[in-house]
Amino acid sequence: MLVEFHFCPSINLHSMAIIDRPIIIIGAPRSGTTILFRCLALHRDLWHLEGESHGILENDFHPREKNYESNRCTARDLTCKELSQTLYQQFYDRALNLNKILKSPECLLTARSVSERSISKVMIATLGHLSKIKKPPVIRFLEKTPKNALRVSFLDRLFPDALFIWNKRQADGNIDSLISGWLATDQIGFLEIERFARSGYPILKYLKLKDYSGKRWKFALVPDWQSLKGQCIADVATWQYFQCNRLAMMDLAEIPKERVFSLKHEDFIGNPVEWIRRILDWADLPKDSQLESFAERLPKVNDVLSDVKKKSGLRYETQVQEAMDRNPDLIPLQKLMGY
Secondary structure (H helix, E strand, O other): OOOOOEOOOOOOOOOOOEEOOOEEEEOOOOOOHHHHHHHHOOOOOEEEOOOOOHHHHOOOOOHHHHOOOOOOOOHHHOOEHHHHHHHHHHHHHHOEOHHHOOOOOHHHHOOOOHHHHHHHHHHHHHHHHHHOOOOOOEEEEEEEOHHHHHOHHHHHHHOOOOEEEEEEOOHHHHHHHHHHHHHOOEEEOOEEEOOOOOOOEOOHHHOOOOOOOOOOEOOOOOOOHHHHOOOOHHHHHHHHHHHHHHHHHHHHOOOOHHHEEEEEHHHHHHOHHHHHHHHHHHOOOOOOHHHHHHHHOOOOOOOOOHHHOOOOOOOOHHHHHHHHHOOOOHHHHHHHOOO
């Protein structure tokens, strides 16, 4: 698809640095992108953001600008050359590398509880700032934001040499984890932290879901979310899974095959060291003993309430199956994804 750049005189240019072949992890929310990111972020040559990229991409491209239509962005949304250069520079400027400061930043990247994450966030910001001193003009960069499953062609326009890892997960387990994420609350003692206050959207009152009374949308805001009015939270999770993977697959099909690495979460968890080696070889990155050591001890993430799972491995087996049955397009999509 040919998209022309247009001149935007209101935006000032920064001196441009180079982000060489950034590695962008693409996957539906709760598909396992976090643990893959945490592994790769330990590589000594990879720079990354302090967190996810909401603070960069949701200024000019916040869904409120389109009446909360969705997080979907395509190459057609990035036709202003100056804006493109500004976004590019922001990614470079905010990139940090904890490996430049710590012998092993593993403890900061694997925090699980709310209190641990809060402490780690402060330390990552502080140490990350120090790591930027004498930052090289050319860096390799790692990015992981689940909403980016809806922005593949946009990111390909922003980073023409980007490498994309499509992290796939089987529908039932992914949807089950999404439901768990929707229902989870973040608390420190009696204090509840609204985790999605910045990255979520206050639009749920319009849906009037049967079994959910929260005010903010969580995870990726997918196209046609309005069609979920009066349905259940399992239907929301199923629609998020369906739309994220459908649109990611559609966009990735337009990118040269050598720049796309497909990975099933189940395969990665089964043999993480082998898959890390394959990814590093594909991405032209040297082997890293610290990364491999971490992969051998791969921790679980985003596995809320795992102790109450049923024999099927699902926490909400009935709700998941019923919601999947209500989406007849899900099975064909799963087959195209290799399941």
